[in-house]
Amino acid sequence: MQAFLWLLFIFIIIQRLIELKIARRNEQWMRERGGIELASEHYKWFVIIHGLFFISILFEVFLRDLRTIEMNNYLFSLFLLTQLVRVWCIQSLGKFWNTKIIVLPNVALVKRGPYRYIKHPNYIIVGIELFLIPLLFGAYLTSIIFPIFHLLLMRIRIPAEEKALRGIINK
Template identity: 40%
Template sequence: MTWYVLLVLAVGAERLAELAVARRNTRWSLERGGIRYGQGHYPFMVALHTGLLAGCLLEAALADRPFLPWLGWPMLALVIAAQGLRWWCITALGPRWNTQVLVVPDLPLVTTGPYRYGWLRHPNYVAVAVEGVALPLTHTAWITALTFTLLNAALMVVRIRCENTALATASNAAT
């Protein structure tokens, strides 16, 4: 289980790196007149993502979940793929990427990277959903995977509505 603890800690370190990028990008957005939206759901999102990491470790240890190679290796591959997609999104959005909903008026929508194709408007949330299933299931923590998935689905309804409203408001202000 030591390698699993290291994996979860590595994902936690990745989250801290995201927060550092988000802080820098928040300053960039606010300096350009960025407007915050949906602050009410943000603490729940932080708690949910923190709970995912804690749940992975606690369930695997306390419930004595085994590593099943036929499940664990494919799930590990999905965790790695989710990280790749997440950082592709962060790179494509550049200083506009954030953990909060912040929109700088008068900027066009990003149409590069995973946003280029238009068939998936929120690819970062695909990465979050995949990781939320795959990270726990890497060590058969199925209760954590199920709990996170259900709570995240409810949160994504709120979050995506918030982002779509924010982007539409910014687009309308620009025209």
């Protein structure tokens, strides 16, 4: 069980690093076509909170004996489902998916995949993950604190993103 949990933890970190690489590539592509980054002042808090998220899980795991943690198949199934939706979100936005708010003037909003039904599905998935992933590792405090941080950031991020997107639509 311990080996599986460590592999899962490493998988999640590698997944996030790959997503950052995709975001940088998409950012470059958008900037080459006139993309403009807006409302960047809060982005550092995403980096800080997501970095602390993994540190917090590790801290709680080391305070606890990892050998006492049993795999919860229900939680793991939910985790797998969130990963499928995460990939669906990223693929649906394609080159427009990013971790920053970057708008490309004169381009229609993406209305396919989960974006056909919900405006910000990726933010919902991230919120669920910030709750679910720590539970898989028995990091109960992390599973409470970080979704709250996420909700606080979303109170800044979503209005900023909506304003940026309205700006490109109205031009």
